[in-house]
Amino acid sequence: MRRPDEAATRVLSARRIAAVGYPVAGLAVFLALWWGATRLLVEPGSFLSQFAPVPAFESLAAMLQKGALNRHIYASVERITVGLLIASAVGIPLGLALGGLRWFALAATPITGFVRMISPLSWTPLAIILFGVGDPPVYFLIAIGSVWPIALSTAAGVQALDRAWIMLARSLRASRVETVRTVIWPGVRPDVLTGLRIGTTTAWIILVPAEMLGVDSGLGFFILDARDRFDYPGMVAAIILIGAIGLVIDRLTSWLLTPRRRARTSRVAEPQPVPAPLPADYRI
Amino acid sequence: MATVPLRVVDATKRFQVGGHDQTVFEQVSLEIERERIFALLGPSGCGKSTLLRAIASLEPLSEGRVELGAEDGAHPSVGIAFQQPLLLPWLTVQENVRLGLRYAANRGAGDHESVARILAAFGIAPLADSYPDELSGGEAQRVALARTVVTQPQVVLLDEPFGPLDPLTRASLQDWLVGIQQSLRLTVVIVTHDVDEAVYLGDRVALMSAGPGRIRHVWETARGPSRTRSSAESSALREEILRAYMGVNAGAAAARAAGGLALAAQGAPRFARSALDPAPTQEGTR
Numbered sequence: 252m253r254r255p256d257e258a259a260t261r262v263l264s265a266r267r268i269a270a271v272g273y274p275v276a277g278l279a280v281f282l283a284l285w286w287g288a289t290r291l292l293v294e295p296g297s298f299l300s301q302f303a304p305v306p307a308f309e310s311l312a313a314m315l316q317k318g319a320l321n322r323h324i325y326a327s328v329e330r331i332t333v334g335l336l337i338a339s340a341v342g343i344p345l346g347l348a349l350g351g352l353r354w355f356a357l358a359a360t361p362i363t364g365f366v367r368m369i370s371p372l373s374w375t376p377l378a379i380i381l382f383g384v385g386d387p388p389v390y391f392l393i394a395i396g397s398v399w400p401i402a403l404s405t406a407a408g409v410q411a412l413d414r415a416w417i418m419l420a421r422s423l424r425a426s427r428v429e430t431v432r433t434v435i436w437p438g439v440r441p442d443v444l445t446g447l448r449i450g451t452t453t454a455w456i457i458l459v460p461a462e463m464l465g466v467d468s469g470l471g472f473f474i475l476d477a478r479d480r481f482d483y484p485g486m487v488a489a490i491i492l493i494g495a496i497g498l499v500i501d502r503l504t505s506w507l508l509t510p511r512r513r514a515r516t517s518r519v520a521e522p523q524p525v526p527a528p529l530p531a532d533y534r535i
Numbered sequence: 536m537a538t539v540p541l542r543v544v545d546a547t548k549r550f551q552v553g554g555h556d557q558t559v560f561e562q563v564s565l566e567i568e569r570e571r572i573f574a575l576l577g578p579s580g581c582g583k584s585t586l587l588r589a590i591a592s593l594e595p596l597s598e599g600r601v602e603l604g605a606e607d608g609a610h611p612s613v614g615i616a617f618q619q620p621l622l623l624p625w626l627t628v629q630e631n632v633r634l635g636l637r638y639a640a641n642r643g644a645g646d647h648e649s650v651a652r653i654l655a656a657f658g659i660a661p662l663a664d665s666y667p668d669e670l671s672g673g674e675a676q677r678v679a680l681a682r683t684v685v686t687q688p689q690v691v692l693l694d695e696p697f698g699p700l701d702p703l704t705r706a707s708l709q710d711w712l713v714g715i716q717q718s719l720r721l722t723v724v725i726v727t728h729d730v731d732e733a734v735y736l737g738d739r740v741a742l743m744s745a746g747p748g749r750i751r752h753v754w755e756t757a758r759g760p761s762r763t764r765s766s767a768e769s770s771a772l773r774e775e776i777l778r779a780y781m782g783v784n785a786g787a788a789a790a791r792a793a794g795g796l797a798l799a800a801q802g803a804p805r806f807a808r809s810a811l812d813p814a815p816t817q818e819g820t821r
């Protein structure tokens with residue numbers, strides 16, 4: 252005889268198969284299209300065939316094995332780290348001010364709304380004039396692009412903060428600093444973290460074109476360099492790697508920055524709907 | 536005669552609403568005796584919560600003042616439990632109760648042990664590691680109350696603490712509150728819109744009317760330390776307060792209707808004024 256939950260188990264495993272199967276199938280279709288476009292639709296040995304998946308993955312495997320990309324990966328990761336630190340150092344206080352000070356928000360909104368709409372890469376010439384060539388203009392471009400998600404998310408968090416919590420802290424005789432530390436900051440922290448997540452992804456997207464400007468390391472530089480060496484499989488390999496690292500960064504930051512509740516000991520007993528009367532000698 | 540640790544003198548509160556002043560309450564004067572329960576009774580919207588916040592110096596008064604412990608010079612600390620529990624959602628029950636003890640101003644008022652004891656005394660020890668969204672309304676209120684009491688204020692202001700509870704739980708929690716008040720020797724101001732609660736708990740009962748809020752009458756329930764839910768004396772007083780309260784309510788409804796606010800939603804005022812209004816006067820204590 253079938254157990255009643257057997258059907259449920261089967262549905263569940265069918266779902267699990269779907270959860271793995273569809274992404275795998277999607278990836279396979281994508282690779283097939285890519286392969287078809289670079290092999291079937293073009294003359295064998297033509298220019299476009301150098302962008303095919305097989306040589307790209309072969310090149311990627313070879314470079315990773317030799318460690319030829321390590322220097323570039325390291326340089327890129329270092330740049331987005333520095334850029335994000337700058338963006339946070341500016342964006343979090345800016346967001347706190349935008350969300351908390353009405354006059355500041357009113358004064359700043361036209362400017363922030365305007366500047367935010369400018370593609371970070373439009374700042375390139377200015378960045379080079381201001382900071383010369385090398386890492387500093389790259390830091391600048393990353394920071395100016397990722398500062399907005401951080402600032403705006405922080406500001407939204409401050410605005411969503413329950414004003415009554417501040418009164419609560421005051422009623423418990425908290426000082427201003429204690430109020431910020433125990434109520435305001437924990438209250439906006441989830442939104443700051445959301446802003447950091449979005450900012451990290453933005454930073455990674457800006458990084459690659461920024462590295463095409465007068466630096467001699469990093470994955471963006473490597474793409475241009477591979478093009479100049481006519482190493483098209485290597486160039487495609489770098490693009491794949493950029494996507495993969497971006498995916499890992501996104502997953503990692505979302506895992507790191509999503510607040511989790513402590514696992515707790517289970518309830519030992521039900522709470523009393525009405526507590527027992529206090530013992531006569533009860534003291535706080 | 537208990538001394539007066541808390542006195543409200545000619546308190547008036549106005550808010551700026553849409554460019555003009557709106558008076559929430561005016562000329563409110565109250566004397567709250569030490570280690571007694573003071574019940575503040577009034578229809579919703581008459582400014583009870585605003586008055587309580589003013590007493591806790593969380594809201595400045597437009598006129599008048601709040602005097603604390605004027606007689607012996609000692610300055611009693613005031614704790615308030617708001618109408619909403621206002622538990623911080625990222626903290627567990629235990630951490631919420633401990634919140635006040637983390638502040639320098641309450642240093643020495645309690646420790647880890649006193650938190651554990653108060654959780655047990657409030658029947659919420661099994662919930663110590665739960666988060667606020669896992670609590671029922673009554674549990675959340677008790678956590679909020681524990682958080683207020685654990686910092687050892689001498690005066691405790693309670694804003695409709697048992698508002699959303701069923702009558703039975705409410706009655707038992709009232710008794711439990713009396714126990715807390717007596718063993719901790721607290722001065723309690725409890726806001727309520729429930730006449731029975733006010734009469735049962737209050738050593739004094741003040742009736743507030745709406746639009747703008749005014750103290751209509753203050754009754755002394757003149758009872759010993761023990762309370763009964765039914766006695767000839769208390770039911771006569773209850774009757775008297777109930778009648779005055781209904782008069783105030785009818786007045787509030789009429790004022791709302793005249794303001795054109797509640798008319799469409801509520802129809803005519805519920806209470807016939809003539810039969811029930813004892814024409815309360817503002818004469819202080821009886």
Ligand SMILES: Nc1ncnc2c1ncn2[C@@H]1O[C@H](COP(=O)(O)OP(=O)(O)O)[C@@H](O)[C@H]1O
Nearest residue numbers: 550552559577578579580581582583584585586
């Ligand atoms: N910050 C505020 N700004 C403007 N009006 C307010 C504010 N706080 C309270 N009020 C008004 O004061 C009146 C009394 O409110 P409240 O004290 O909450 O009454 P109660 O607790 O008796 O129901 C209400 O009409 C409310 O709208």
Ligand SMILES: [Mg+2]
Nearest residue numbers: 583584618694
């Ligand atoms: Mg209220």
